[in-house]
Amino acid sequence: MSKKAEHNIKAYGNNFTTMTPGPFAIKLRTCKIWQFIRFIVINIKMLIVVRKSHI
Amino acid sequence: MARLVVLGGGVSGHTAATFAAKWLGSAHEVVVVTPNSKWNWIPSNIWVGVGEMSKEEVTFDLAPVYAKAGINYKQAKALSINPEGSELVNKPFVTIEYTLAGREGMTENIEYDYLINATGPKLNFGATPGLGDANGLGEFTVSVCTEDHAVHANEEFQKCIQKMKKGERQKFLIGTGHGLCTCQGAAFEYILNVEHELNKAGVRDMADLKWISNESFLGDFGMGGLHMKSMGFAVSSKIFAESLFTERNVDWIIGAHVNKVEKGKVSYELLDGSMGEEEFDFSMLLPPYTGVGLKAYAKDGSDITATVFAPNGFMKVDANYSAGAYENWKADDWPKTYQNPTYGNMFACGIAFAPPHPISKPTSSPNGTPINPTPPRTGMPSGIIGKAVAHSICDRILQGENAPLHEASMAHMGAACVASAGKGIFDGTAAAMTIYPVVPDFEKYPGTGRDTDYTFGEIGLAGHWIKHILHHLFIWKAKLKAGWTLIPE
Numbered sequence: 178m179s180k181k182a183e184h185n186i187k188a189y190g191n192n193f194t195t196m197t198p199g200p201f202a203i204k205l206r207t208c209k210i211w212q213f214i215r216f217i218v219i220n221i222k223m224l225i226v227v228r229k230s231h232i
Numbered sequence: 233m234a235r236l237v238v239l240g241g242g243v244s245g246h247t248a249a250t251f252a253a254k255w256l257g258s259a260h261e262v263v264v265v266t267p268n269s270k271w272n273w274i275p276s277n278i279w280v281g282v283g284e285m286s287k288e289e290v291t292f293d294l295a296p297v298y299a300k301a302g303i304n305y306k307q308a309k310a311l312s313i314n315p316e317g318s319e320l321v322n323k324p325f326v327t328i329e330y331t332l333a334g335r336e337g338m339t340e341n342i343e344y345d346y347l348i349n350a351t352g353p354k355l356n357f358g359a360t361p362g363l364g365d366a367n368g369l370g371e372f373t374v375s376v377c378t379e380d381h382a383v384h385a386n387e388e389f390q391k392c393i394q395k396m397k398k399g400e401r402q403k404f405l406i407g408t409g410h411g412l413c414t415c416q417g418a419a420f421e422y423i424l425n426v427e428h429e430l431n432k433a434g435v436r437d438m439a440d441l442k443w444i445s446n447e448s449f450l451g452d453f454g455m456g457g458l459h460m461k462s463m464g465f466a467v468s469s470k471i472f473a474e475s476l477f478t479e480r481n482v483d484w485i486i487g488a489h490v491n492k493v494e495k496g497k498v499s500y501e502l503l504d505g506s507m508g509e510e511e512f513d514f515s516m517l518l519p520p521y522t523g524v525g526l527k528a529y530a531k532d533g534s535d536i537t538a539t540v541f542a543p544n545g546f547m548k549v550d551a552n553y554s555a556g557a558y559e560n561w562k563a564d565d566w567p568k569t570y571q572n573p574t575y576g577n578m579f580a581c582g583i584a585f586a587p588p589h590p591i592s593k594p595t596s597s598p599n600g601t602p603i604n605p606t607p608p609r610t611g612m613p614s615g616i617i618g619k620a621v622a623h624s625i626c627d628r629i630l631q632g633e634n635a636p637l638h639e640a641s642m643a644h645m646g647a648a649c650v651a652s653a654g655k656g657i658f659d660g661t662a663a664a665m666t667i668y669p670v671v672p673d674f675e676k677y678p679g680t681g682r683d684t685d686y687t688f689g690e691i692g693l694a695g696h697w698i699k700h701i702l703h704h705l706f707i708w709k710a711k712l713k714a715g716w717t718l719i720p721e
Contacts, residue, residue, distance in 0.1 A: 182479040191484055195474035206661050206692040216694035219664050223698070226646035226666045226686050227720045230616055 234260045234629045237344040239310045241266030244582025245350030247618035253301045255626040267309040267331040271710055272379050276703050278421045280382035282429045284655040287379045297711055307332035315575040316531040346625045349547045349580040353521030362493030363409045372493050373515040376422055392514045396435035402513040407444035409517030411489030411603040414454045416445055419518050424653035427480045443484040446603050448595050450474050450486050454605035456592040458667050459680040460689040489603045505598035539574055547580035551588035558593050563643035563673035570621050579621045582614040591671055612647045613670055615721030616640050643671040650699040664695025
């Protein structure tokens, strides 16, 4: 898999000091099994924040 | 029988009115005054603006919903408030002007026992020459603030795609159209969706995308940025936003006050005082907000607008408006009950309440031009505040005037934000974030101002699915369908 995001960095330009995702991080974003797990986790976290906000 | 009048039928006003109608029952009256005939789930306007949703999918008619809820619905705009009544009428009242077809321009006075001001903002396109005028959006840029604006944005966007397919390179400039704008998150989500759609159409290599905003750093979002827990680090939203843009090859200009828009060109001033120009073929620039221009009059007819409203047109509530310099700001400056300090039977919620000060540190150019985001009060906080205010008023109607007021301070409240990129179930992603509290409390959470156990963000399909679910869930709730009270704001 290419390191496409890195190729967008312009030396000493606006984006020279930021971080870019590698191929593995990008793959995980669309991996259905991993994302299903994250879906459960994010929902739980959001529900906790919603609950704290209604107290 | 007591009468509660709610001005505005957006997220906050609709939440307040529907809960109040449920809690008060038929023994008391709830009146909603809103100039719109339809309710709009504004977060999904982003998808309308890139052609992934129709206007009909993000709106529904208010009349049948309010009929079902037993709410007296008046399609009209509020003009003024007489909180002491007048020389002829002893009770407080609001003056409204109908926008309903067949009754346009007719005025009416509606007496009230309690009033909720949830009018939302006036989209102040006139603040920047060329962005628009007092009547609304201009001819050079587009907006996604309303469902009709979003439809127009998509029409212009599709024209650009067609030009690119014919080999004509296009430049997209998206962000904020004034130094005092808010809702950077909406523009942020829009640029991510534009980029996604250009990829889908196979023309991404023919497009240059640029972000322009009044934030002092990318990822400020009008909340002074945030540190979110990610991969074991407390990562600044600056890194998060810059990474998202870099990955998508989107360039940015920040700390910009757009001071003029012409055909295909914006002029701007930066925080360092320098001036610049940027050309574009397509530009979506959000306007700044002000109050809707409600007036207030005392019993003798004298103008007391300055007593009831802040200079920006938003209603004064129980906030500390004399905090002064940034160094003196505290989380406790933010309102808790949203009760007007002069008239105890008036409340304001959603965007309509006057914040004590910005959340982001105020900045200005050496020329004295203020360039900093104004505080967001939309989405989840808006709904929670609306419900708390309705609860307070219902308690006072049902239990007596001394019933304690409910509190919903943005300094003790979190928010969930999901910025999608794309709409397909498996071909898009989203940046899902929670933030707690919305207003940073540097005394309670030294350093970041927020609880990093509840402030997090990540990118992926999961957030995308949540965005889809929220779209359907909140429209279901707003339509008062089965179980609507179980869906949290």
